[in-house]
Amino acid sequence: MDFHKQNQPTTPSIAVVGNGLSALASVAALAKVGRSCDLIGDLTKDSHGPSLVLNDISETLLGILFPDISLQDYGYRLTHRWVKWGASHSPMKVSQPALALSSNTLLTLLRQSQVVRGSKIHPIDHHHPPDAATMSKLLRPYQWVIHANTATLPPEVNWSILGGGQRIMVATEGESVSANDSCCYIESLADSWLFSAPLFERRRIIQTCIPYASTTPQQALLESLYESRGIGSHVNNVNSIRCFPCAPYIRQPLCGIGWFLVGEAAIKLDPVSGEGTPFALRSAMLMAAVLDGILSDRLPLEAGLQHYCSRLTYSFISHLQGCTRFYEEAFGFRENWSSELHSMHHILNILYPQFSQILHDIQLYQLVDFRLVQS
Incomplete structure (x- = not known):
């Protein structure tokens, strides 16, 4: 099917569906290449995600996409990372600039950006979200739809999810025992790993990853803090908790004629990598x-879609390879972790036969200033 041989308007219509980071980033990225779009989502809905630690790459990319938004006054500046992982008896402290802030704060700021406020927004009531038929009718006028929300994926596509694992993230905030420093902490324990970072004043982000869906997640968090010889000594009282599935997955296909998946609608990364926001x-x-x-006829339709699929799949393979090394070391x-590791190796074994073709595909083009150019 040749998209360009159809009778299309001069300016193809594009919709972005979602209300989170990847949806807002899609609006901003399309604006960077001179493409306007409609944003379909509830921009009043709070994020239920955990607080974030943005590394320097995330900050740089956010600055490019949203140049009128400054995060400096809304987060806590970090300079180092303290790491105690695996059998090592001595923790390491490495330089790593970052910014800790709540996910709600980040989304609120980005929703106030010029590029988002300048977009045509079709609000969706998250208390009464549209059913599949209503959403399909709403999206019918658009020639291209960017899906940043798994709840609104087109039902006519035969989706498959390559993933597995039962691990969950238990997240909360707590009180710092002493004045906050400028360091975030990550520590592997006997059966879990623990992360903490100062957030503001004497508040801290506290997160633990456990390899199963616990019926008593708060108890699991407290046990991790008790076992910890590093992070536990920094934390006093903890707030109510929230739990999130955190095993990685890839949804296939990642794109097709008239649509793309972005962010977690496409791929979920394991939080141990700290790469969810950059992705x-x-x-x-x-x-x-x-x-x-x-749309500019610089890139053949099939080649462009194939490059997108290959580039994201390559990133996912690299991510899983890193995760298996981390978890095997820890x-x-x-x-309790053998099934989690087995799941990741199983995914890699399925994807490896495609690897040489993926490597070939991604070397055909490179991204230069928001434009794909032939290598």
Whole structure:
């Protein structure tokens, strides 16, 4: 099917569906390539995600996409990371600039950006979200739809999810025992790993990852803090908790004629990597470059879609390879983690036969200033 041989308006209509980071980043990235879009989502809805630690890459990408938004006054500046992982008896302290802030704060700021406020917004009531038929009718006028929300994926596509694992993240905030420093902490324990970072005043982000869906997650968090010889000594009282599934997955296909998946609608990364935010931003930027190339006739339709799929799949494979190394170093093949490691190796074994073709595809083009150019 040749998209360009159809009778299309001069300016193809584009919709972005979602209300989170990847949706807002998609709007901004499309604006960077001169493409306007409609945003379909509830921009009044709070984020239920955990607080974030944005690394320097995330800050740089956010600055490019949202140049009128400054995060400096809304987060806590970090300079180092303290790491105690695996069998090492001595923790390491490494330089790592970052900014800790709540996910609600970040989304509120980005929703106030010029590029988002300048977009045509179709609000959706999150208390009464549209059913599949209503959403399909709403999206019918658009020639390209960017899906940043798993709840609104088109039902006519035969989706498959390559993932597995039962691990969850238990997240909360707590009180710092002493004045906050400028360091975030990550520590592997016998059966879990623990992360903490100062957030503001004497408040801290506290997160633990456990390899199963616990019926008593707050108890699991307290046990992790009690076992900790590093982070536990920094934390006093903790607030109510929230739990999130955190096993990685990839949804396939990642794009097709008339649509793209971005962010967690496409791929979920394990939080141990700290790469979830950069991936959400990069996938939006790559989508905008591919779509603009296709619509500008600089990029063949099939080649553009294939490059997007290959680039994201390559990133996912690299991510899983890193995660398996991290978890094997921390937990070996302990009983509670063996199934999690097995799931990741199983995904890699399925994807590896495609690897040489993926590597070939991603080397055909490179991203330069929001434009895909032939290598």
